[in-house]
Amino acid sequence: MEGGDVVAMATGQVEGWLRGSLFLIQELCVVPRRQEAGIGGQLLEHLLSELQKNDDVREAYLLTDAASAAESFYVARGFHRSERKIVLTLGLKRSELRREGAD
Numbered sequence: 001m002e003g004g005d006v007v008a009m010a011t012g013q014v015e016g017w018l019r020g021s022l023f024l025i026q027e028l029c030v031v032p033r034r035q036e037a038g039i040g041g042q043l044l045e046h047l048l049s050e051l052q053k054n055d056d057v058r059e060a061y062l063l064t065d066a067a068s069a070a071e072s073f074y075v076a077r078g079f080h081r082s083e084r085k086i087v088l089t090l091g092l093k094r095s096e097l098r099r100e101g102a103d
């Protein structure tokens with residue numbers, strides 16, 4: 001907060017798995033006028049330090065666009081591309097569905 005204004009926020013959720021839990025970082029954002037000031041890095045560092053206090057949470061992960069500023073931000077802070085996971089999508093509107101036999 002700066003002068004009563006929110007300048008950054010993070011949201012996420014703990015997801016239970018067989019061998020401990022994972023934390024999905026759903027959003028971490030800083031208002032444009034305060035980006036490049038280190039606020040996002042400080043917020044992420046605080047979030048991760050709080051997660052480390054929970055013995056059950058063994059890993060944090062997120063989804064972001066490839067080759068983006070966000071990817072660079074997270075890679076610079078120790079995150080890496082998963083070799084185990086991929087993202088699969090399916091359009092749900094008729095115009096987005098692939099027609100049978102179409103290439």
